[in-house]
Amino acid sequence: MIVVENLSKHYNHSVAVQDVSFEVKEGENLVLLGTSGCGKTTTLRMINRLTEASSGEVYINGKSIFSQPADLLRRSIGYVLQNNGLFPHYTVAENIALVPKLLGWSRQQIEERTALLLKKLHLSPERYWNEYPSRLSGGQQQRVGLARALAANPPILLMDEPFGALDPITRASVRKEFRDLDELNKKTVVLVTHDIQEAFELGDRICLMDKGRIMQHGTPADLVFRPANDFVSSFIGRERFLLGLKAVSFSDVWNMLDSDETAGQVEADTMRESQSLWEAMEYLSESGGARAVAVYNEVSGEQREIMVSDILRLLNQFKQDY
Numbered sequence: 001m002i003v004v005e006n007l008s009k010h011y012n013h014s015v016a017v018q019d020v021s022f023e024v025k026e027g028e029n030l031v032l033l034g035t036s037g038c039g040k041t042t043t044l045r046m047i048n049r050l051t052e053a054s055s056g057e058v059y060i061n062g063k064s065i066f067s068q069p070a071d072l073l074r075r076s077i078g079y080v081l082q083n084n085g086l087f088p089h090y091t092v093a094e095n096i097a098l099v100p101k102l103l104g105w106s107r108q109q110i111e112e113r114t115a116l117l118l119k120k121l122h123l124s125p126e127r128y129w130n131e132y133p134s135r136l137s138g139g140q141q142q143r144v145g146l147a148r149a150l151a152a153n154p155p156i157l158l159m160d161e162p163f164g165a166l167d168p169i170t171r172a173s174v175r176k177e178f179r180d181l182d183e184l185n186k187k188t189v190v191l192v193t194h195d196i197q198e199a200f201e202l203g204d205r206i207c208l209m210d211k212g213r214i215m216q217h218g219t220p221a222d223l224v225f226r227p228a229n230d231f232v233s234s235f236i237g238r239e240r241f242l243l244g245l246k247a248v249s250f251s252d253v254w255n256m257l258d259s260d261e262t263a264g265q266v267e268a269d270t271m272r273e274s275q276s277l278w279e280a281m282e283y284l285s286e287s288g289g290a291r292a293v294a295v296y297n298e299v300s301g302e303q304r305e306i307m308v309s310d311i312l313r314l315l316n317q318f319k320q321d322y
């Protein structure tokens with residue numbers, strides 16, 4: 001768990017971050033969202049002390065980050081940079097091995113871990129082990145950057161615009177891989193982005209920032225359905241409908257579904273209750289004429305069949321009750 005209390009950063013007479021406070025629970029994804037220059041990166045870098053705070057406190061599992069040397073702190077926190085930060089003169093495997101080596105892992109341990117991570121990130125170890133970063137595509141470099149940050153299995157991961165350098169299509173597919181990666185499920189993640197769609201897809205909670213301050217800290221649904229002020233409303237702006245679909249999952253609206261719709265056998269391409277209404281929309285628009293999608297609830301063992309008209313009804317009903 002990360003607790004940030006009244007964190008500020010001043011440069012001479014200018015203020016980069018002012019009095020920022022938030023908590024990130026274990027296993028949660030917190031997104032720092034906002035336009036360029038609002039203080040996201042500075043806030044992130046104060047957590048691993050790449051930037052030293054002017055004032056305020058950060059506790060990780062109850063322990064102040066200032067109670068240990070900054071370089072030791074950084075070995076226990078994964079960090080993914082926007083331009084991936086890979087060393088150009090190191091191979092893929094050497095880049096991934098950096099922190100495990102510093103921690104004194106055996107060669108065999110390092111090789112096993114590297115091979116496992118490459119496979120999980122869809123990079124064949126045989127093909128990419130000895131490759132240099134400049135010979136990889138942007139998406140592949142980004143995956144290696146992520147593998148490097150995950151190598152020593154840190155409980156906390158800080159990510160600065162991790163998909164920022166990618167074109168929109170690669171960006172969407174790497175983002176999807178990121179969401180599905182089991183390595184990340186239990187990690188506490190703080191992710192910086194200026195992309196509101198990305199924030200809504202990846203964040204359990206979002207801190208929307210402006211001019212160094214937090215404008216609203218809440219769930220994606222809080223930001224869309226209960227904006228704290230005019231700034232938040234106008235930031236959400238015309239994307240309200242789409243973001244609403246991304247903010248609501250089937251588990252949020254399960255008891256608004258008729259129980260007699262469908263039950264029984266789970267079909268192969270069934271969605272799960274943790275997926276969003278948006279994902280069901282995407283499925284229906286991409287499936288070439290399917291009128292309904294089956295959604296399976298792992299908790300109750302029930303299955304429902306969902307049509308486009310259900311999705312719109314669920315969104316409206318959720319909004320009214322929120």
Ligand SMILES: Nc1ncnc2c1ncn2[C@@H]1O[C@H](COP(=O)(O)OP(=O)(O)OP(=O)(O)O)[C@@H](O)[C@H]1O
Nearest residue numbers: 011015016034035036037038039040041042043194
């Ligand atoms: N080393 C520095 N010296 C002086 N000012 C700085 C320094 N680093 C950042 N700033 C200023 O602090 C403010 C916040 O910068 P920061 O990089 O945190 O914003 P950001 O929201 O991450 O923006 P971006 O998305 O463009 O990276 C900006 O006004 C920036 O110019």
